[in-house]
Amino acid sequence: xxxxxxxxxxxxxxxxxxxxxxxxxxxxxxxxxxxxxxxxxxxxxxxxxxxxxxxxxxxxxxxxxxxxxxxxxxxxxxxxxxxxxxxxxxxxxxxxxxxxxxxxxxxxxxxxxxxxxxxxxxxxxxxxxxxxxxxxxxxxxxxxxxxxxxxxxxxxxxxxxxxxxxxxxxxxxxxxxxxxxxxxxxxxxxxxxxxxxxxxxxxxxxxxxxxxxxxxxxxxxxxxxxxxxxx
Amino acid sequence: xxxxxxxxxxxxxxxxxxxxxxxxxxxxxxxxxxxxxxxxxxxxxxxxxxxxxxxxxxxxxxxxxxxxxxxxxxxxxxxxxxxxxxxxxxxxxxxxxxxxxxxxxxxxxxxxxxxxxxxxxxxxxxxxxxxxxxxxxxxxxxxxxxxxxxxxxxxxxxxxxxxxxxxxxxxxxxxxxxxxxxxxxxxxxxxxxxxxxxxxxxxxxxxxxxxxxxxxxxxxxxxxxxxxxxxxxxxxxxxxxxxxxxxxxxxxxxxxxxxxxxxxxxxxxxxxxxxxxxxxxxxxxxxxxxxxxxxxxxxxxxxxxxxxxxxxxxxxxxxxxxxxxxxxxxxxxxxxxxxxxxxxxxxxxxxxxxxxxxxxxxxxxxxxxxxxxxxxxxxxxxxxxxxxxxxxxxxxxxxxxxxxxxxxxxxxxxxxxxxxx
Numbered sequence: 331x332x333x334x335x336x337x338x339x340x341x342x343x344x345x346x347x348x349x350x351x352x353x354x355x356x357x358x359x360x361x362x363x364x365x366x367x368x369x370x371x372x373x374x375x376x377x378x379x380x381x382x383x384x385x386x387x388x389x390x391x392x393x394x395x396x397x398x399x400x401x402x403x404x405x406x407x408x409x410x411x412x413x414x415x416x417x418x419x420x421x422x423x424x425x426x427x428x429x430x431x432x433x434x435x436x437x438x439x440x441x442x443x444x445x446x447x448x449x450x451x452x453x454x455x456x457x458x459x460x461x462x463x464x465x466x467x468x469x470x471x472x473x474x475x476x477x478x479x480x481x482x483x484x485x486x487x488x489x490x491x492x493x494x495x496x497x498x499x500x501x502x503x504x505x506x507x508x509x510x511x512x513x514x515x516x517x518x519x520x521x522x523x524x525x526x527x528x529x530x531x532x533x534x535x536x537x538x539x540x541x542x543x544x545x546x547x548x549x550x551x552x553x554x555x556x557x558x559x560x561x
Numbered sequence: 562x563x564x565x566x567x568x569x570x571x572x573x574x575x576x577x578x579x580x581x582x583x584x585x586x587x588x589x590x591x592x593x594x595x596x597x598x599x600x601x602x603x604x605x606x607x608x609x610x611x612x613x614x615x616x617x618x619x620x621x622x623x624x625x626x627x628x629x630x631x632x633x634x635x636x637x638x639x640x641x642x643x644x645x646x647x648x649x650x651x652x653x654x655x656x657x658x659x660x661x662x663x664x665x666x667x668x669x670x671x672x673x674x675x676x677x678x679x680x681x682x683x684x685x686x687x688x689x690x691x692x693x694x695x696x697x698x699x700x701x702x703x704x705x706x707x708x709x710x711x712x713x714x715x716x717x718x719x720x721x722x723x724x725x726x727x728x729x730x731x732x733x734x735x736x737x738x739x740x741x742x743x744x745x746x747x748x749x750x751x752x753x754x755x756x757x758x759x760x761x762x763x764x765x766x767x768x769x770x771x772x773x774x775x776x777x778x779x780x781x782x783x784x785x786x787x788x789x790x791x792x793x794x795x796x797x798x799x800x801x802x803x804x805x806x807x808x809x810x811x812x813x814x815x816x817x818x819x820x821x822x823x824x825x826x827x828x829x830x831x832x833x834x835x836x837x838x839x840x841x842x843x844x845x846x847x848x849x850x851x852x853x854x855x856x857x858x859x860x861x862x863x864x865x866x867x868x869x870x871x872x873x874x875x876x877x878x879x880x881x882x883x884x885x886x887x888x889x890x891x892x893x894x895x896x897x898x899x900x901x902x903x904x905x906x907x908x909x910x911x912x913x914x915x916x917x918x919x920x921x922x923x924x925x926x927x928x929x930x931x932x933x934x935x936x937x938x939x940x941x942x943x944x945x946x947x948x949x950x951x952x953x954x955x956x957x958x959x960x961x962x963x964x965x966x967x968x969x970x971x972x973x974x975x976x977x978x979x980x981x982x
């Protein structure tokens with residue numbers, strides 16, 4: 331379970347203070363598929379960074395799986411990220427000189443899993459994404475959708491509590507976007523919490539719960555109507 | 562354990578911009594290369610000069626009489642006098658730090674030659690009257706026969722030890738000169754041996770043209786009243802030879818009625834002092850070489866550090882991703898320092914190998930000590946120096962990696978991920 335209590339975050343730019351998050355209260359249960367929406371500047375990326383332990387916050391509390399995540403040093407934060415969180419980014423962020431299977435295996439490398447073993451596990455995850463035949467390919471030999479599937483496989487390999495996706499479909503055409511969303515759906519069905527930051531309405535409508543941010547606060551929260559058929 | 566992913570990454574980064582890597586590596590290569598070449602040349606210079614000295618006793622000095630420069634004890638200044646053989650015993654008793662003292666008298670005077678005849682051959686060479694101790698001051702190699710000994714001196718024997726060049730000029734090739742007679746100033750002397758100088762160059766030439774006869778015999782045939790032209794003195798291993806020099810002069814001054822402050826009454830040559838100065842000079846040369854070499858190397862290493870910073874800049878996003886998926890800072894730091902040490906070491910070792918190869922090549926081309934006047938002899942690199950240089954390289958490589966590594970971990974992962982190059 332993810333719980334945020336009265337979360338504040340400011341950025342300082344010289345003498346200017348930019349109050350980005352102004353007291354977020356949020357609970358996300360295990361196994362939820364949630365999207366966070368909001369216009370640019372609403373604080374949704376900042377919120378995701380804090381959820382991903384990529385950034386710290388000024389006030390309030392953040393509990394991830396009942397652990398208080400606050401003022402961690404970088405070594406500890408890296409460990410939590412590795413163990414509990416999977417990241418998916420808009421620009422895929424694969425490592426260019428590692429092939430698909432090595433990219434997927436990367437988080438296990440940082441856990442100290444031997445190369446043979448982690449590549450075997452990575453291949454299984456790639457297979458699940460339907461990319462077994464592309465295991466030896468470098469990222470620049472893959473299409474956008476394939477890259478994002480490799481990135482999702484990478485986020486899943488450590489068996490995390492939660493997947494955080496920052497505009498995962500932002501660089502994809504709508505057809506591929508829907509395919510990626512189907513994958514997230516499948517992942518979610520296995521009980522992994524998925525949180526997607528997006529500004530695309532049709533993407534957010536494919537999640538179970540939409541959290542809408544405006545000006546650093548949650549202004550509305552609703553469940554989309556399940557009327558639309560998935561393509 | 563071999564970390565495949567780590568090395569894959571290091572090699573990828575270095576290969577990605579080959580020219581840049583090459584130029585960076587060249588800076589380090591050149592630093593080590595210059596260090597090795599200069600150390601080799603310095604050592605060669607030292608070898609050449611020390612080989613010129615043969616096995617000359619280094620902790621030694623010579624003293625000879627000169628006209629007095631101060632009136633004393635009723636004597637006027639500018640008085641000529643000679644050391645006597647009796648002085649030797651007196652000096653030896655008075656100065657305990659002396660290991661060897663031996664007298665020398667030049668037959669016919671300083672640098673005067675004496676005619677010598679063997680059958681139809683004749684020549685003119687310097688004759689020196691010596692005692693057996695001479696061979697402890699400036700040792701020679703006995704080519705044939707034996708050295709002058711105590712008994713020769715005791716019995717005032719008419720025996721002669723000739724230099725190799727004298728032998729070559731007077732005797733037929735291959736002829737055994739031992740027990741043959743040569744005529745010196747009309748007096749027959751039995752040849753007891755031939756010596757070869759251990760010095761190279763001019764010094765060796767000169768020594769090979771000498772003839773040695775017993776000190777006592779010299780007194781008789783040149784009609785000297787027990788005169789000594791100079792005393793050669795070797796100090797005990799731990800003795801301060803300058804101290805010995807002044808003690809010896811004090812004894813001589815007392816015995817010959819010379820003013821205690823009359824510095825001009827003695828000529829002397831303190832080899833020990835000179836040797837110390839020369840050692841100091843070579844130490845200075847080595848110091849300078851290390852100074853220049855290490856700073857050249859440092860310039861190369863700063864180049865490595867700079868390039869590492871650029872590499873970090875280029876790879877900011879990648880580092881961000883790694884940190885997002887769980888790379889701990891220590892992993893990133895170790896990565897960058899490994900890369901820096903790897904680049905520095907490879908370049909440095911190549912520089913060292915090339916330098917050592919060139920030095921040994923030069924050694925092969927120059928390296929004949931018989932050739933004499935070589936300016937550089939047996940240039941070589943001490944293995945300890947090589948190991949030190951490798952250690953310096955690794956340390957420099959690590960230092961070069963520290964700043965870039967700190968830079969890399971100071972970037973927040975989130976900023977790194979969103980960094981659009």
